[in-house]
Amino acid sequence: MATELYALSILTSLLIGTLFLLLLYLAIRKIVAKKKREQVNEYKEKYNPYLFEYITEGTISRKLVPRSGVEKKAVEELLAKYAEILEAGEERKNLSDLAVLHLTDYYRGRLKSRKWSSRMNALYYIENFKMGTLLKDLFSMLVQKRTSRDELIHILRILANFQFINLYEYLNRKFSFLSEFECRNILIRLEDGHFDQFTLGFHQARVELQHAVLDVIGVKKDIRYLPFLESIFQSYSGESRLRALKAIASIGYVNNLDDYLPLAYSTRWEERMLTARIIGSMRDEKGIASLIELMHDRTWWVRSQAGQALAKFPGGSAILKGIVDTTTDQFARDMAIEWIHKGV
Missing domain, CATH: 1.25.10 (Leucine-rich Repeat Variant)
Structure with a gap:
């Protein structure tokens, strides 16, 4: 009994010690992450004026030279923020040029990382910043066995952006x-x-x-x-x-609506629905009779599309009201009333 209690106490001590070490590791990791985040934010404040000047005016500053990983992370975050608001144009081109100048080697290294998340993250920014300098690296990844399906698709997206x-x-x-x-x-x-x-x-x-x-x-x-x-x-x-x-x-x-009117009697409800949409877009009066017929269709989607199409015509409300007054089909009447109230 004493031996068992001793063994249990040893096991408990080991478990407590392991938990303590794990807690210490997490605490240290949190402190390091917090310090790194503070450094990134400091560099973002330092580099933002020079980066803004380059993007808006194309003026290069010698003070904008990120060397360490923390500095490049700061530049990455700043560029990502500007990329969210900039459309195509000279400013967007300056942003890409800046990314190419300062982050090409940074992303090249991350593309070779053993960590899938690091590689995917790099691919995201390469696409976002439109960095053509890394296309050769991307082609190399296409033939590597470790390249995942997600990475492959992302690479092909980037190649499409560059009109491969x-x-x-x-x-x-x-x-x-x-x-x-x-x-x-x-x-x-x-x-x-x-x-x-x-x-x-x-x-x-x-x-x-x-x-x-x-x-x-x-x-x-x-x-x-x-x-x-x-x-x-x-x-x-x-x-x-x-x-x-x-x-x-x-x-x-369409070039000739007559080619599509017979589809109002198709056995596929999807074709009947799309025909109603085409007639509504064309607003050709020769299609009104088909739309009235489709208002009595057995499929709700077809009736709804036909009602919307009729509502687009000049005098469409009068046509829909005529359906309400004359039809014996309750579903057609309800749909006509709905589109009278909705309009377009």
Whole structure:
């Protein structure tokens, strides 16, 4: 019994000692972190006037030379704050130039870190500051086994920001495992001239990439892509056809409304809904009869879109009131009343 009590006391002492050491470690770590934060804030106050002068006027100061990690952290935080409020222009370019001048080696070292969080953090700032000097390092990361999926996607986003010429090959073949959502997040960063390679290679692209291309066009709402969308809508079926129609509806214009009016009787409620949206955008009176028909659709989304479309027409309220007075369909009546009150 005495032996067991002795062993228990030893174990308790070890546990208390371990907890004490852990508490001491956390306390020291907190003190160090607090001191580092104070140093960062001090350098931010010191460097901010010179940094502001460079960004706004392009004037270089010899006093703005961050050497230590703490100093560079201060510059990083200041640049990040300015990046939140600056749009494209000379000031944004000066910000990028300053980041390239003082933080290139800093981020190059962090990209080689064993810690995933350090590498991801560096990628975020490289993208935010538009630092083209590190593109070679990013290409090297693409072939490294330790590069995670999140890092890969972030690198491809950065390459898209710099309009990388071989991005189509990367997304279609080299990294064909990327989802349509991931591809869409990358493609949205391309300018028109570089995005065109994805419309030209659309028929040879994998399905996920095709869907991403159609969705991005819908977001861009660029009418120059309307002939492309209409050709996809006419020649494809299933989800690709629907995505093309959705993009057309987002643009809000078609060359010939007559080509789309038969879709008011489609077996797919999504096509009926998008047809109502297109008619509403075009405000062509030849589509009013189809919209009245769609007000009696069995799907709420279709009825709602048809009501909104009718409300956009001159005299749309009168049309909706006519539906209220004449229809025997309670759902159509309720939807017409709703849009009479909502308007557009």
